[in-house]
Amino acid sequence: MRWLFRFFSWWPLAALHALGGALGWLVWSLSPRYRAQFRAHVAQAGLPFVLARPAIAEAGRFVAELPKLWMRPSSQSCLANVQVEGRLHAEQAFARGQGVIFFGPHCGSFELGPQALAELYGPITAIYRPARKAWLARLERIARNRAHLTVVPASLNGIRLMNKALKANHAVAMLTDQVPPEGLGIWAPFFGRPAYSMTLAARLALQNGAVLLPVSCERLSSGRGYVLKIWPAVTGLESAGKSDMLHAVTLINQAIEAIVLSQPGQYLWGYARYKTPRKEAL
Template sequence: MSSSPSPSSSLTRIPPAPRLSQVMGERPSAGVGWLANRVMDALSALPASVRDGLARFVGWLAFTLGIRRRVALENLAHAFPEKSEAERRGIALEAYITMARVVIESIDTRDHVDLSWAAPEASGDWEALKAHVATGQGALLVTAHFGNWERAGKLFVQRGIPLNALVRPLKGALNMRIVDNRVAAGAGLIYPKGAIAQAQEAVGLGESVLMLLDQALPAKAAVFVPFFGRPASTTPAMAVVAQRTGAPVFVVMGVRDASGRILRLEVEGPIPAPTVQEGQDPIAAHTAAVTAVLERHIRRNPGQWLWLHRRWKVQPPTESLAPGGTERA
């Protein structure tokens, strides 16, 4: 698709700074890359119903074979102790299908990807976000591995939101194809090294920054905040940039309907920094407040989050958290 906004958008696309658009990662050899891309081209050319049927089969197969199934079910047992084992297995299976759908949907490199299946109007606080961006100022957008986070980002660019995504360097033909698609869609890329400075630069350019806030970091680089009742290692970058720039924070989610094919944008915000009590870390408190909003969205559609992700693998240096998400001394 083109990096220009849709004709109906009244917002002007500001191209990302060249430094923010560089693609970093480890590409496969020329022969392997060529073959893998031809296979992905053929898959992308299949009718949408066939691709979705394939995603359902692949998700079912991965779940049936037990690939990270124990991780998913243990995570769900902690998050939803009130649900039956059968209910949790059903949620886990849906999560596997969600992951397969994301992969299959994200490898399409055609210039004009058909997004006609996407809901025409975003829900929630979309108008507040659009009005803010229309003033030429950037915002901080927070999401999770939920629904289809790749397509959600593409929809924001298509609707005229200048966007830079905070990502990790990847490797392999599949991952590099997805990364290339992000740039082709018109999104800039920000990598972990120097991420805070680059995010501040993007906001200063009037662009928004999209961050996934549900990835584990090494304990020394993270703040630990409550997530489904357990302390979760979380990047402080979002809260730090919000504090330094004054940019508003919005939680944005690409939510699938019951069919799995219709995607709507849910927007919540702006989320103000919480009133910090004496002895609390304001960065951890703000991160905890935004994470609580993410959790609320995931609880509404639990099968759309990646429960097979080892979200709680990094343990905090202390055994418990103080109110508001800060660590007890």
């Protein structure tokens, strides 16, 4: 399968996005379950469907651009077609000297985000859950590990490495709107409905005093590139105390909601955000 990724990596970004848009609509037309879940999540967020409708094609574009993002030569910068906003927030966060936690949702090009952040503010340690298929897991590991970007699996050792990075005033990155395994999260409101939410970002911030910085990477139309936006730091965490995990996670979920509402046409509304967590040891 690696040769197939290599083949598509040579395509222009605009062509990949055109192909991906068609793929997104194909999946929409073939899966009643996907359509129902998509619509239910949009309604839960209190949005009219028309605002989220572009996300049908954007989901396909996310898949189609992966070969280009994963097969990019290590000598080639990914920032050539990336506009960056909010750099001051990152500069202020690093100035505190206690590390930075970049986090975001399944929105836009969340695969490109860590690569761009690593070039700007590396070294960065990013946590991920390896794919179940062996060939894809190998490809993920090879493609995601880059200069100034180290990916670690969701494991106790991975968490230790993230703590070590924060203590050195480096950055870590993660998607905080994915459902963690049972025992590794807490039920917290997400668009007004309880959703099993990861506690890792909150725990790392409370333990290390690290700054929580929301990040989005919006995909522009017609292959024109991306906008990487660093949002203002999450505030109010100090008042939560190390024991009030629900309050801390709720603040993180609220930051995610703000990003999604600003880019409803780029969020993966079909993701099973409200599912019951699976039983799995970390």
